[in-house]
Amino acid sequence: MKPKPVKGMNDILPEVSATWQYLEGVVREIVQSYGYSEIRLPLVEHTELFKRSIGEVTDIVEKEMYTFEDRGGESLTLRPEATAGMVRAGITNGLLYNQRQKLWTAGPMFRRERPQRGRYRQFHQFDIEALGYAGPDVDAEMIIMSSRIWSRLGISRLELEINTLGVPEARARYRDTLVEYFTSVKSELDQDSIRRLDQNPLRILDSKNPDMQGLIEAAPVMLDFLDDESAEHFDTLKALLDAAGVRYTVNPRLVRGLDYYNRTVFEWVTDALGSQGAVCSGGRYDGLVEKLGGKPTPAIGWAMGIERFVDLFEASGGTAPADDADVYVVAVGDGAVNEAFALAEDLRDRIAGVRVEMNLGGGSFKSQMKRADKSNARYAVILGEQEIADNKAGFKPLRSDEQQASVARAELAPMLASKIGKPLTAGQ
RNA sequence: GUGAGCAUAGCUUAAUGGCAAAGCUCCACACUGUGACCGUGGCCGAUGCCGGUUCAAGUCCGGCUGUUCACCCCA
Known part of the structure; x- marks a missing residue:
């Protein structure tokens, strides 16, 4: 009987790893050219960390985490994303005490989803975070930095979508209004949307069901609920992107599946990879450090899925330089x-x-x-x-x-x- | 978690219900110190697993497992 690999966990074979190494090298070089330093983090954290950061009622925490009890009886979890561990490391090592940090890390993440193209149970991310920066200049720099990666590698089938979620209070007010609106048309909602009405109403806006589009078009928009400061933050970001020549579309329905985001969110999407179109996404999480026990610290970060990145690079006709012997x-x-x-x-x-x-x-x-x-x-x-x-x-x-x-x-x-x-x- | 498609050699793919094939890869020889191209030969399968129908199953039916795609979710 041949041994079988664990479902959704793949070997990266030599013919492919050459491309991985090349792309990782390029990203590392670019990120370091913006003054970011590498931090290496554990793959395992206390389960509680992810519950508190990502949010109890998110899909990730509710049904996708690899959680287990270690021999000492502690509940531990294989990291499903990198930001929580990054913030935890910042707090526990005193990196955020009257300091600002620009950090990156890379490595495997784990989510127990049903695998398909671009979605695996062990997958890999590049993760870039700036802690202690209130923006919007960092917001712009982060996006410009990601844009440089694509242009450097000749990847063109990507579009940038941005949005702002405002401050938590504004978001809460918007959420209430949205629930009210969708409840009033509940009889027309599909199964998924009804489920989301309780759990994560903002996600209804993300629905791909054509039957829902009319209702979604008519729904109230976040921009009308935005607090003045967030609106100004967003306007400045857009102006900086315009000045840098980075093209984007404002997608008022762009929301994030992780609870910690506020204000700026963004996502690079492609139509070249089938149904997993998000290659890279991120946003601002000004409340997370404090929530995890640090002192209030503004922060922003983004993550790139390396499998999707490699896939997109190849779909764009890119090839890694040969690594044959001389x-x-x-x-x-x-x-x-x-x-x-x-x-x-x-x-x-x-x-x-x-x-x-x-x-x-x-x-x-x-x-x-x-x-x-x-x-x-x-x-x-x-x-x-x-x-x-x-x-x-x-x-x-x-x-x-x-x-x-x-x-x-x-x-x-x-x-x-x-x-x-x-x-x-x-x-x- | 839901639905659909697919499963034959290391890889790619054949085989009206009737003897399981080919190409590529790999190895050797031709050519005893010079690779590629051509030629010859060799290695490699119990057709994913379990059961059923049939004189006969790779082929039809059921279940399982794996995988792919879509939904969902997201990197």
Whole structure:
């Protein structure tokens, strides 16, 4: 009986991980260029943390968390998202005491949903948070930063939607009005909407049911309930985005499934990935730090789903740079292997970033050449009886018509370095 | 959690209810120190699992499991 993986938890195979590494590298570089620093967080937190931050009556907390009792009887949960842990770490390490923090983290998150394209039980996120910044300038910078990621990678099938939820009081007033409105037309609501009426009435606005669209169009809008300060915050954000040339649409029905958001929320959506169109989303959560036991601290953050990001990158025709070897070392004859190892190490010492693949497992000359070919290496270096006797090495281009050459051992590194365009290391 | 589609070799796909096939991959040979292309040969399956109908089931029926898509939710 073959072992089976856990449903919704996937292996990231080498052919795919090259793309992951490339994209993660690009995002890391961009995020750090805005002055954000990495923080590494535990995958497991106390269950209570997520209940208090995400909200007791959200889908995530009610039915999607991997919660278990550890041997000491504590209720622990595999993190379903990163913000709660980030804020907790800020509080417990005193990072927010009269300080501001710009942080990012990345790694696996866990939600027990039914898997489909772009939705897995173990999935991965990049998470960027700015704590202690009241905005709206940070709000704009965060969005501009995400926009830079897309343009850098040639991803175009994405649109930005933004909205504001106002302060909690305004949101509560709006919520009451909304409940009143939908209750008055309850007989026309579908099953899902009736359920949401109690649980999360704002989500009714998000319904994809065509029969509901008329009712939703006619519903009261949040913008009419906005407090003056939030309205001004939102206007400034829009002005900053306009000035930066970032295009967006205001979607008054954009609400979040996590309870901690207020004011700015945004989402990058695509139609290229089937039904899971949200690639990246976030918003402001000014009340969360205090709610979790810190002192009042404004904050904003966003998360990007890496699986969806990779999928979208590939759907946009993007490919990661090849990570094939530069050179494959062929060693024929028992005496040659020792020398070949030394030669391979020498190349790695002397050429910065060179990728040298040593033939392993012996084999005939022919089979070694076959492996060299299949490795996609640009060059083969050949060491046999003859070369060892002459203190030379065969240098054979595998991807061009150039002639094979016999090169003095000492000249091999400089020659290879110039062929592959990588620098010799200093001091050699 | 709900609904629908799909399940044959490592991968992609064949097989009017009648002997389970092919291509690719991999290995070897041809070619005893030179890869790719061509050729020859080899490896690899109890057709996802359990049951039923039938002289006969990969094929039809039922259940299960897995997977995909959609709903839902969201990254």
